[in-house]
Amino acid sequence: MMGRRKLLAAFALGLAFVTASGCxxxxxxxxxxxxVTPASPPNLFEENGQTKGLDYDLFDGxxxxxxxxxxxxxxxxxxxxxxxxxKKADVAFSGISITEPRKQVMDFSKPYMDNSWxxxxxxxxxxxxxxxxxxxxxxxxxxxxxxxxxFIKTKLEPKGIYKVDQVKLYPTNNxxxxxxxxxxxxxxxxxxxxxxxxxxxxxIQDSYVFEGIDRLGFAFPKGSxxxxxxxxxxxxLGPQKRQAIIDKWMK
Amino acid sequence: MTFVEILLTLLKGAxxxxxxxxxxxxxxxxxxxxxxxxxxxxxxxxxxxLSAVVYVLRGVPMLVLLFIVFFGLPGIGLxxxxxxxxxxxxxLISGAYxxxxxxxxxxxxxxxxxxxxxxxxxxxxxxxxxxKLPQMIRFAVPGIVNELTTVLKxxxxxxxxxxxxxxxxxxxxxxxxxxxxxxxxxxxxxYFGIYRLLxxxxxxxxxxxxxxxxxxx
Numbered sequence: 001m002m003g004r005r006k007l008l009a010a011f012a013l014g015l016a017f018v019t020a021s022g023c024x025x026x027x028x029x030x031x032x033x034x035x036v037t038p039a040s041p042p043n044l045f046e047e048n049g050q051t052k053g054l055d056y057d058l059f060d061g062x063x064x065x066x067x068x069x070x071x072x073x074x075x076x077x078x079x080x081x082x083x084x085x086x087k088k089a090d091v092a093f094s095g096i097s098i099t100e101p102r103k104q105v106m107d108f109s110k111p112y113m114d115n116s117w118x119x120x121x122x123x124x125x126x127x128x129x130x131x132x133x134x135x136x137x138x139x140x141x142x143x144x145x146x147x148x149x150x151f152i153k154t155k156l157e158p159k160g161i162y163k164v165d166q167v168k169l170y171p172t173n174n175x176x177x178x179x180x181x182x183x184x185x186x187x188x189x190x191x192x193x194x195x196x197x198x199x200x201x202x203x204i205q206d207s208y209v210f211e212g213i214d215r216l217g218f219a220f221p222k223g224s225x226x227x228x229x230x231x232x233x234x235x236x237l238g239p240q241k242r243q244a245i246i247d248k249w250m251k
Numbered sequence: 252m253t254f255v256e257i258l259l260t261l262l263k264g265a266x267x268x269x270x271x272x273x274x275x276x277x278x279x280x281x282x283x284x285x286x287x288x289x290x291x292x293x294x295x296x297x298x299x300x301l302s303a304v305v306y307v308l309r310g311v312p313m314l315v316l317l318f319i320v321f322f323g324l325p326g327i328g329l330x331x332x333x334x335x336x337x338x339x340x341x342x343l344i345s346g347a348y349x350x351x352x353x354x355x356x357x358x359x360x361x362x363x364x365x366x367x368x369x370x371x372x373x374x375x376x377x378x379x380x381x382x383k384l385p386q387m388i389r390f391a392v393p394g395i396v397n398e399l400t401t402v403l404k405x406x407x408x409x410x411x412x413x414x415x416x417x418x419x420x421x422x423x424x425x426x427x428x429x430x431x432x433x434x435x436x437x438x439x440x441x442y443f444g445i446y447r448l449l450x451x452x453x454x455x456x457x458x459x460x461x462x463x464x465x466x467x468x
Contacts (some may be wrong), residue, residue: 035413039426046423047262074419081409086322088330174425178432201429 028095031066032226034059035080035089039172041197042249043095043216044076054193054249055093056243059114059218062233065156077172078145078222081106084215087221091230095193097147098217110234116192117148119208120199123182127187130162131210141168141176142189147214177202196250252428257437260424264417265441271406271416274334275342276399282305282346287353287387290380308347313405321412333412345402352394356387380381389465390459398455400446419443439458 038046042055083089085105098108121127142148156162170176176188220227321336360383368378407418421438425431
């Protein structure tokens, strides 16, 4: 009986030690849990198993300045946003647009870059839209869980330009673009950043470009202290240095 | 990048796909067997309760349950890591389906044999263990294989909770290379390979425990 009790005590002590040291570690070496979607070049992608991109460089700069390390987990787009909301991740970045619905469940850093929204089509179709009057005659596709749904619902639908019901949704940009090449969808919504990458690899062109409506930010859980410090870092970095990083990936 | 190089890159995720498939399949088998056996042994109340559980689990979409477990439970202070979250969603749903497969297979066991066992003084548990279970499992093999392949094909949901399995590798690769057709063809081949592996394993077990003349009357 004594033996068993001693064993139990030792076990409890061990458990306490493990949990205590676990907590201590987290605070001293500052491991930051990062959620990404490596299907968003040039903001974030993988090359030979290596996570790279514009957003990565920015946050890597922050970590070098503050002496923290990144623990990166790759999710799909919805999973990445879910990870921030549920506090599984301390920060998420992969070219995430700052939107009102998202702001209600997560905190965003200051916008770090402006982004245009491009409706692209196959070059062979020679489809150029001078204005939005004829937009409803074409099918539009894009990746599920992106900010375009909200944009169409709040900005285009009330003006009778386009209905959310007309939209075709895909798991990621890749499937939307595959369907575009197969002629199953007329136009695909892409971020200007993403479009710049795909234009080099696919025979696509911009049919219409929405400017000045979209800004990208780093996403943090509600009430994040890390967010405040990261905003401070963006100020320290200054617009010139930040633009240099953006130019490095956009050109 | 050649087709072989694509295959090798995707193979990095194959370990996770196998791990997810096997751990969820194991959960499903345990849960399915547990429910089916409890239904055989338990009374009307337990049976009704388990029927309700199976009813709900078979009706809930996989992704919805996964989101509840992985992103929802932390809200009430229960932090579930990715793999257990898969086991608690895919494993449970699949277990509910398997319990129905087992229920059907139990019904195939000859009632005369059960009657004979009872007249020999077997308890209900003994009848289940010695007479019903060994025959039921053999009847259930085709249904089990069906369900296990479903588990394999649902494994890409693990990417939503951050497990880098084959489909994640493919999507990351397509994003930078834009060679969708080749890459998706390659993961098709990989999934087919894993399916063959699973099938071979089940056939091996089936052969090992086969009884000459059984189920051919």
